Amino acid sequence: MAQVLSPLPGTFYVKPSPEADQFKSSGDAVAVGDTIGLIEVMKTFIEIKSEVAGTFTAYAAEDGTPVQAGEALAEVAE
Amino acid sequence: MQRKTELRFKPAKPLLKWPNDMTIQRLFIANRGEIAVRIIHAAKSLGITTIQAYSEGDADMLAVKLADESVCIGPAKATESYLNVTGMVAAAIEKSADAVHPGYGFLSESPEFARAIEQAGLKFIGPSADTIERMGDKVAARQAAEAAGVPVVPGSKGRIEDVNEAVAVAAQVGYPVMVKAAAGGGGKGIRIADNEEELRTLAPQAQQEAAAAFGDGGLYVERSVKSPRHIEVQIVGDGKKAVHFYERECSLQRRRQKVWEEAGADCLDDETRENLCMAAVALAEAVNYRGAGTLEYLYEESTKEFFFIEMNTRIQVEHPVTEMITGFDLVQEMIRVCGGEELSVSQDQVKKSGHAIEVRLNAEDPFMQFMPWPGKVESLKIPEGEGIRFDHLMYEGYQIPPFYDSLIGKLIVHGKDRADAISKMAAALDGLEINGLKTTVPLHKALAKDPTVATGDFHTQWLEPWLEAGNLSPENT
Known part of the structure; x- marks a missing residue:
């Protein structure tokens, strides 16, 4: 099990826009470099990419909530 | 005759000072960051008590430390704090402010906010809600400028609703032309067309973007200024x-x-x-x-x-x-x-x-x-x-x-x-x-x-x- 960590403090989003689907759902395949979420920091959106390949387990942080640098955002089963 | 005598006792100039109830004593700062600090310094120099609004994400900001009083106005998310008109007005009233300084950004150019402040009987440190509304609409602002003799970029007389109208205006002012949303700003809905063919492609895009961003698909077209x-x-x-x-x-x-x-x-x-x-x-x-x-x-x-x-x-x-x-x-x-x-x-x-x-x-x-x-x-x-x-x-x-x-x-x-x-x-x-x-x-x-x-x-x-x-x-x- 690997965790995707937030590189920056900010607001975490699991969808590219409010109307869109989540980037990943439980059971989805994850490749290295896949976007799993967005961090909004100082009015800029930064894509959070997975550094591991595997199967998506779950988001560890809720959509639209503040996160700290180093906080777990999602879990991927390797 | 009696009248003339009375006039002689009138001061040469009317008194300029307003009665005491018109002056500001408690200023509410509806903003954050460096401009909040700047406003506090100015208000203190005028002997005014400062009340700083802050979100949950800003409890330890410098302006909170410098202000005489402070009040939390909601969560860190700006839409629920610094951009929340109802909450901001309620906080200003609760803190018995007699004036509100909006700073820049956030609610500073919101006619709705200025109007709510005015209606609550407080002074808004800015123009009237009507003036903000008028100057905030690009077409209305342009008309006001032209009426005052201020040169404007040659362009459409008012808002444009369709592509053929845009092409007709462009033919008059000359290419390249800039197509913009009549409402809003921040570069949304702006396109530059070098010729008619491009304009016919780009104008509908600009219209769509304007409608999506501001709920208003009105456009205007003007000459694009070189190396401005x-x-x-x-x-x-x-x-x-x-x-x-x-x-x-x-x-x-x-x-x-x-x-x-x-x-x-x-x-x-x-x-x-x-x-x-x-x-x-x-x-x-x-x-x-x-x-x-x-x-x-x-x-x-x-x-x-x-x-x-x-x-x-x-x-x-x-x-x-x-x-x-x-x-x-x-x-x-x-x-x-x-x-x-x-x-x-x-x-x-x-x-x-x-x-x-x-x-x-x-x-x-x-x-x-x-x-x-x-x-x-x-x-x-x-x-x-x-x-x-x-x-x-x-x-x-x-x-x-x-x-x-x-x-x-x-x-x-x-x-x-x-x-x-x-x-x-x-x-x-x-x-x-x-x-x-x-x-x-x-x-x-x-x-x-x-x-x-x-x-x-x-x-x-x-x-x-x-x-x-x-x-x-x-x-x-």
Whole structure:
């Protein structure tokens, strides 16, 4: 099990826009470099990419909530 | 006869002071960051009690520490705090404020907010809600400018609803043309077309984008100005009279955000400067403007033509450069006139001397595509000396919150002329130390050394290609 960590403090989003689907759902395949979420920091959106390949387990942080640098955002089963 | 005797006892001039109940005693600051700090300083100099609004993400900000009182107005998310009209008004009432300063950004240009403040019986430190509404609509603002004799970019008479209408206007004003959303700003819905074919493709796109962003698909079309400079004029009005505080040159921009600002604009000759400034006063008086405002112009150097683009009905980030060359405190003046006083100054009393430059310091890494860097201020060393000013939101140990924009401070210098101001800026930047953060200081050091910046021969489209060409590197800062 690997965790995707937030590189920056900010607001975490699991969808590219409010109307869109989540980037990943439980059971989805994850490749290295896949976007799993967005961090909004100082009015800029930064894509959070997975550094591991595997199967998506779950988001560890809720959509639209503040996160700290180093906080777990999602879990991927390797 | 009796009447004449009575008149003789009347004072020569009517009393200018308002009764006591009209003056401001408790000022509510509906903003954050460095501008909140600036407003607190101005209010304290006027003997006014300050009440600072803050979100849950801002409880330890400098303005909260400096203000006499403070009140939490909601969660860190701006839409639930600094942008929440109902909550903000309720907090101002609860704290028995008699006036509200909106700063810049957030609710500063919201007619809805200004109206709610007015209806609650408080004074809004800015123009009336009606004026904000009128100047906030590009088409209405343009009509007001034309009516006051202020030159505007040749373009459509009013809003345009379809492509054929846009093509007809373009044929009259000449290509290239710019297509913009009638409502809103921030670059949304803007397209430039070099010919009719392009216009027929781009106008529907602009319309769609405008409808999506502002719920209003109205457009307008105008001539695209070549290598435009961004020149703006600072005005303050008291609802009847207005004065200008000369111009600023703000052409150094990245992604339509100003980076480096100057007062005055050395590219103007005296006659053009006079026309530009007096046109601004004419428009401000025509709309009975109250408070501080800025008229933004595009300036085409090759033809010496200037064109009104919009009016910002608030104090601006770069107001300190104007204060440096004129010696007036614009924030104090806007509080006074919005409290009901007349302007404290007449036009012939506004003199300027020397040249001032401001650079915007953002918590961003200029070597990493300006990636935001909301770190913690480990240590801070601020340059001091004559003609140096630093407006900022920091203290040692302060964690910059990630929820708001990246502006952390503004370094401002005043020199005897432009060259002197640039060398002072270079020295002041060398004396500034902010540890724990990445900031845009290296960008400004490189600009202060750049030969083109030294000649002043730039325009609004200059900085981005300069960056793309790799002119910013760790070696030249």
